[in-house]
Amino acid sequence: MLITAIPPIALTVGANRIVRGVAIPHPVGDPKEEPAVELEIRKKLLEKALQALCEPIKEQTLFE
Amino acid sequence: MKTIRVVHYLNQFFGQLGGEEMANLPPRVVDGPVGFGVTLKSISGGRVEIMRTVICGDNYAAENTGELAKKVLRWVSEASPGLFIAGPAFGAGRYGIAAGTLCKEVRGKLGIPAVTAMHPVNPGAAIAGPEVFVVEAKDTAQDLKRVLPLMLGIGTRLIDGLPIGSPGEEGYLPRGVRVNVRVSERGSTRAVRMLLKKLAGELFETELPMPTYDRVLPAAPVRDLVKAAIAIGTEGGIVPRGNPDRIEAHNASKWCRYDIASLDGLEKGDYEVAHGGFDPVPANDDPDRVLPLDAARALEREGRFRKLHDWYPVTVGNVTAVRSAERYGRQMGEALAAEGVEGVILTST
Numbered sequence: 001m002l003i004t005a006i007p008p009i010a011l012t013v014g015a016n017r018i019v020r021g022v023a024i025p026h027p028v029g030d031p032k033e034e035p036a037v038e039l040e041i042r043k044k045l046l047e048k049a050l051q052a053l054c055e056p057i058k059e060q061t062l063f064e
Numbered sequence: 065m066k067t068i069r070v071v072h073y074l075n076q077f078f079g080q081l082g083g084e085e086m087a088n089l090p091p092r093v094v095d096g097p098v099g100f101g102v103t104l105k106s107i108s109g110g111r112v113e114i115m116r117t118v119i120c121g122d123n124y125a126a127e128n129t130g131e132l133a134k135k136v137l138r139w140v141s142e143a144s145p146g147l148f149i150a151g152p153a154f155g156a157g158r159y160g161i162a163a164g165t166l167c168k169e170v171r172g173k174l175g176i177p178a179v180t181a182m183h184p185v186n187p188g189a190a191i192a193g194p195e196v197f198v199v200e201a202k203d204t205a206q207d208l209k210r211v212l213p214l215m216l217g218i219g220t221r222l223i224d225g226l227p228i229g230s231p232g233e234e235g236y237l238p239r240g241v242r243v244n245v246r247v248s249e250r251g252s253t254r255a256v257r258m259l260l261k262k263l264a265g266e267l268f269e270t271e272l273p274m275p276t277y278d279r280v281l282p283a284a285p286v287r288d289l290v291k292a293a294i295a296i297g298t299e300g301g302i303v304p305r306g307n308p309d310r311i312e313a314h315n316a317s318k319w320c321r322y323d324i325a326s327l328d329g330l331e332k333g334d335y336e337v338a339h340g341g342f343d344p345v346p347a348n349d350d351p352d353r354v355l356p357l358d359a360a361r362a363l364e365r366e367g368r369f370r371k372l373h374d375w376y377p378v379t380v381g382n383v384t385a386v387r388s389a390e391r392y393g394r395q396m397g398e399a400l401a402a403e404g405v406e407g408v409i410l411t412s413t
Contacts, residue, residue: 004412012274013386016282026346027300027411029353042352042359046409050294050368053286053407060282 001052003027003045007062017052018062019045065111068223071140072101072117073150073166075159078205079119087158089121091132093139100208104149108216115143125162132162133169140170147219152181152211153188155203160188167196177222181211184237194239197228232269277386292406294364295373297396299381299389300354300413301339302330302347311380313340319379319392321399324372329358341382342413354411373405381412 001017004010005027010018021027028042052063076086078099097104097114104112118136125132140148148170150163160182167178168191181199182189192198199214201207214235221228231238247254254271261268286292303311309320330351337344337354347354355376364372377396381389400408 001408002410002412006412010412012277014277014279016280021411024413025342025344026353027413028356028359029346029350031346031349031353038350038353039359039362042356043362046356046359046363047368049409050286050289050363050407053294053409054289056285057282 001049003049011060011062014060016057016060017055018060019048019052020062020064021045065224067113068108068111068147068220069143069145070104070112070114070147070149070219071143071145072097072104072114073136073148073163074098074101074117074119075125075153075156075162076119076121078151079117081119081121087121087123089119090124091118091120091135093118100212104212104216107212108220111220112147112216115145116140120162122156122158122162126158129162129165133165136166137169137173140176141174145176146223148176148178149215149219150178150180152199152201152205152208152215153186154181154201154205154207155183155186157187160186161191162188164188164191164193164196164198167198168193171195177219179215179219179222181215189237194241197222197239198237200231200235200237238273278390286407289369289407290367292369293371293373293404294360294369295376295400295405295408296355296357296360296410297377297408298355298411298413299339299379299384300342300347300411301337301380301382302335302351302355302378303338305334305336307336307338311338311378313338313380314382315384316380316382316388316392319377319396321375321377323375324357325374327357328361330355339380339382339413341380347413354413356409356411360409369407373400373403 002010002015003019003021005021005024007018007020022030028045030038030041076082076089080099094117098117101114101117120132150167153160153163163180167180170176171178179197181201183201183203189198197218199211201211218228228234258268304322332349335351337347352358360372379392
């Protein structure tokens with residue numbers, strides 16, 4: 001599965017399981033946040049990614 | 065005008081030696097035109113003279129392409145023609161592979177202009193390369209009459225040094241060659257005109273066709289996450305300090321794997337961004353912002369999944385050729401699957 005800040009590109013190139021990331025230069029982080037908060041953001045994104053891996057899908061899916 | 069000497073390549077069928085039962089026929093060369101080659105002279109208004117015709121069985125050609133090319137190069141250089149014509153091969157794959165290969169060899173090794181014709185999905189079309197003109201043909205020989213004049217038109221102009229228009233105007237397959245042209249309307253005007261046509265649902269012709277990408281079937285879901293090994297990876301170019309394997313900042317020539325078995329996170333200074341296509345400051349400050357090792361390790365400890373895989377795959381996805389990216393992806397997937405990884409979380413920048 002793919003975490004990306006630009007799901008339309010992921011859809012164009014054929015990625016199947018997609019989770020929306022934070023921003024292009026830091027898809028799984030946010031320098032504006034405190035380190036503890038940022039780690040939580042990162043863990044939440046990975047949780048969503050793990051759920052996406054466990055989900056049966058038939059076509060390209062953006063997990064919102 | 066000077067007569068154009070031509071060597072023509074045909075398969076056994078168009079060479080009038082037989083059908084599939086003759087497909088193993090080794091290459092032979094005869095003087096003068098064979099089959100529809102006879103009509104090429106009249107179609108060209110008498111300009112073209114076929115000096116020699118090479119005929120080879122489809123199976124032989126597809127299985128011994130190297131041998132065939134060697135012989136054909138010799139026969140062609142003996143005849144020292146101005147032009148090499150192969151086919152048309154239409155939708156015939158073996159014939160197309162031979163025609164594309166021979167045109168490429170004759171053009172590349174002997175510097176003789178080469179023209180062929182085939183259906184766009186014929187594998188020979190991709191083999192022919194950017195220096196060969198491949199006229200777009202339908203998949204059956206019913207298209208012969210339409211295609212021959214197009215081939216000759218391009219061939220004679222190559223000899224005469226006359227300009228050849230765009231693929232759309234001339235009916236050949238795009239060669240991946242960009243040609244600078246001057247047009248009276250500026251780019252913004254052309255773009256807005258296209259946009260208006262698009263909005264109105266009218267036909268418009270793009271100046272930059274988008275590449276087409278393969279589709280893959282979605283992988284089966286991870287059945288039991290708690291028992292699964294999970295890997296993380298990225299095309300964002302997170303590499304150990306100093307980029308030891310020198311992954312290129314753009315159009316990467318490789319992917320690498322780095323051990324993270326003993327790490328709980330990626331420290332500033334120990335890891336850095338090798339990717340040349342985004343602002344590296346945030347991820348140089350904390351590489352976990354692109355490769356989420358700290359969070360993945362935390363979730364592993366919490367028992368969300370059994371194990372975080374011992375290494376991560378990485379490359380740089382920055383103007384990297386799609387074909388390279390496909391190869392790296394396949395190799396990464398095969399390597400991880402072979403080590404029992406059931407799910408991969410990739411990040412892209």
